[in-house]
Amino acid sequence: MNVLVVGGGAREHAICDAVARSEQATLFSVMNNLNPGIEKLAIEYLLKKETEIPEIVSYAKKKNIDIALIGPEAPLEAGLADELIKNDIQTCAPRKNAARIETDKEWMRNLLTTYKIPGQLQHQTFTDPAEAQRFIDDLDAEVAIKPIGLTGGKGVHVAGDHFNGTTEAMAYVTEVIQNKIGGAAKVLIEEKAIGEEFTLQAFTDGHHVAPLPAVQDHKRLLPDDKGPNTGGMGSYSCANGLLPFLTKQEYHQGVTILQHIIQALAQEQNTYIGPIYGQFILTSQGVKIIEVNARFGDPEAMNVLPLLQTDFLDICTAMLNTTLSTKDIQIEKKSTVCKYVVPEGYGVKSMAGEPIYVNEEALRKTGAMLFYASVNKKDDHILTGSSRSLAVVGIHDTLAKAERISEQALTCIKGDHLFIRHDIGTKQLLEKRIRHMKEIRGKK
């Protein structure tokens, strides 16, 4: 089976790794940067921007691709899945209209309202800053300010984290509207939900949802959740599929919400096929939806895809044939800790083009997995790009051991201008999360 994976990040390296484990697969890649991990796994690759649709479709046709998988959100928004499908290439990723669940936050909130899907937050969109100010003044709560469209995870500003008080809130509201941040002269304002966030990824064939273990990502750049928002500095998951602060019942509330969303999309004639990602927050009022993404998470894909025991291509085939069943998906019961290595200055001004040295042989001996991200291979050197460079994933029965393995693996990576959030998956940070959730539950 000829499989094309679009995207050159660590998430796509993890997707390629899952594909390559299938004996049925012959792997092709389209990526913007020469990812050394994907280069090793693919029998052939095309270096191309992931939104250059005609070139990608023509490559897929030339290579007789049977199944295409799309990692990042930008090509989904640009309609790559639609064009591949139009050209008779089976695609395990949503079409442009279904991907609006991620690419248009106003549309997502409206869908939740129309179909009375649980987990909604108080919200409203504005084109006029004065009306936005009235909403903020009247709402007896702090707010989150969100551009409508894609911003690479960096456009959301939250009270207390990114600004304080109405004057600072209004300065960002005005900036988003005037500068059309996220593509529209519009802003979405939501009540700030207080609690612990968790990610729930699932496969769906448009009707059935097969959920994967819950994961917690760390969006802030610096230890102890300080500093600017990033695409995600690392993440962990637990062997039982839950998180130290998340009960089975709460996990299932998240799954039910995803099921409602998939049903709503089908009713809207926007049947959704592929991986889906719910970003939830556990509050004193139960599970609420922060956002929904039309793809695997990055880094969260790296926590779950290595644990798949079922052939990934069998899952893709089931998604395409509408025969997906939770029972058919086996997942190894292990804990995982993923830590990203990023260039110094990432999140503000990255030091790109700096060499990064990876002792792959020593790293393999630690038992960790290695996923390359925004790096470029040049004359046998690996150079940092402006985004996250690579990730290591420790996998073990216990979270504590998985964390130690990820740290051992990090000692095999050298470079003068690199940064890592070493606190991810540590006992200290986990205990802080558990305490936080205990306090919140106490406020009920």
Ligand code: GLY
């Ligand atoms: N981990 C955040 C994202 O994938 O959007």
